[in-house]
Amino acid sequence: MCDLKWKHCACQATANVSDNFYGLPIKIIFLSLLCHKTMSGNDAIVVNELTKKYCGQVVLNAISFSIKVGSVVGLIGPNGAGKSSILRILAGIITGTSGDVLINGNSIAENVMRTKQHVSFMPENNPLPDHLRVGEYLRFRAELKGIPARKIRQSAEKVMRQCDLYYEARYRMIKTLSKGYRQRVGIADAMLGNSEIVILDEPTIGLDPHQIIGVRKIIDMNKGTRTILISSHILSELETVCDNFIIINRGHIVATGTLDELSNNIQEQDTFYAKIGGNRQVIRESFELAGVQIIEIKRSLCDGEYVIKFVATEEAYRFLLSKISGHGELYVKKIGHIEYSLEEIFLNFTRRCRDQDDADNS
Numbered sequence: 001m002c003d004l005k006w007k008h009c010a011c012q013a014t015a016n017v018s019d020n021f022y023g024l025p026i027k028i029i030f031l032s033l034l035c036h037k038t039m040s041g042n043d044a045i046v047v048n049e050l051t052k053k054y055c056g057q058v059v060l061n062a063i064s065f066s067i068k069v070g071s072v073v074g075l076i077g078p079n080g081a082g083k084s085s086i087l088r089i090l091a092g093i094i095t096g097t098s099g100d101v102l103i104n105g106n107s108i109a110e111n112v113m114r115t116k117q118h119v120s121f122m123p124e125n126n127p128l129p130d131h132l133r134v135g136e137y138l139r140f141r142a143e144l145k146g147i148p149a150r151k152i153r154q155s156a157e158k159v160m161r162q163c164d165l166y167y168e169a170r171y172r173m174i175k176t177l178s179k180g181y182r183q184r185v186g187i188a189d190a191m192l193g194n195s196e197i198v199i200l201d202e203p204t205i206g207l208d209p210h211q212i213i214g215v216r217k218i219i220d221m222n223k224g225t226r227t228i229l230i231s232s233h234i235l236s237e238l239e240t241v242c243d244n245f246i247i248i249n250r251g252h253i254v255a256t257g258t259l260d261e262l263s264n265n266i267q268e269q270d271t272f273y274a275k276i277g278g279n280r281q282v283i284r285e286s287f288e289l290a291g292v293q294i295i296e297i298k299r300s301l302c303d304g305e306y307v308i309k310f311v312a313t314e315e316a317y318r319f320l321l322s323k324i325s326g327h328g329e330l331y332v333k334k335i336g337h338i339e340y341s342l343e344e345i346f347l348n349f350t351r352r353c354r355d356q357d358d359a360d361n362s
Helices: 006-013 025-038 083-090 114-115 134-144 147-161 179-191 208-223 235-239 259-266 280-289 313-327 340-359
Strands: 041-055 057-068 072-076 098-103 119-122 196-200 225-232 246-250 252-257 270-279 293-299 306-311 331-337
Touching: 025 114, 057 083, 057 225, 057 246, 072 083, 072 235, 072 340, 083 119, 083 196, 083 225, 083 293, 098 270, 114 246, 119 179, 134 147, 134 179, 134 259, 147 179, 147 208, 147 225, 208 235, 235 306, 235 340, 246 259, 246 340, 252 259, 252 340, 259 270, 259 340, 280 306, 280 313, 313 331
Parallel strands: 072 225, 072 246, 119 196, 196 225
Antiparallel strands: 041 057, 041 098, 246 252, 270 306, 270 331, 293 306
8 A cells, every 4th residue: 555645744754755756756656656557547536545533532543545537436334434524635625634535546645625626525514604595506516627618618517407406496585495405516516517426415404205216316517527425324225226336344344245236245154045835844844954054044924935944055045046946836027146135234234343343352
């Protein structure tokens, strides 16, 4: 990993280095180029050994991860895990204590103003000026983002239509808006312009189910063309829209990957699920004959079929499948690996961290 430091920290830490280039130590420039060459590739965001301290307290502890161009990634973790600090650093609002972040290959530590041109950020507590109308505010934001004057009105109208603001709210004063409408204005602001990276912190708070579906459609429309990072406690919604996930707990990245990759990670054994029709005793005998351990079996009240959770090796699983499929008294409605929800995965990883901390402190 690169030993790259934030500019303000690096200037102090390397004060004895005489060689400088435009005010930056040569060490900083060399390491930045090295990171860019070896790690950026098709990555929109690369985080290298990022640490953040507040008054000596570590809230991010040398974390590293990368996000591919055009992907939609969910950032999840308990309250106080460090999510907001990550998002604010990526958006260029606050600096890290050490480490570095590359945005489209550009180091935040070296030139935060350049990297901010690539990023749109919607914070959780969406600050909006009460004295402007919705349309006025978005046109003002378009101007600040450098959208050409001839395209400002068109760009503002486009995001208002996408966020269901055009007909109902474009002339309304922001101070009269409900929480849900204010959230939609924040999302419209984030989607305004041509930022390659969009960061959304709790975008669906205060939205009703219809509005949440609208946000999902906006994200789907931008999938592949923009890189979107979303932090939310509504895990079922993230599971629907995200390609990959980053789980953070107590300032550490504890897992990254797709839902399938994370699900496979928490399976300590080959655990399967089946729904089988037929006689309960015959089912048990078939499982015992195949050398398969039943963890749980219960009968569905709806159709009388048996829902079975069991552990088996791949060889035993294939043998069981052949025995049941060829059995005249049984029929298989569904069988396969257990699929874990994002919520179950999240709880599993954070529980592991808590158990590990308890073991270390005992």
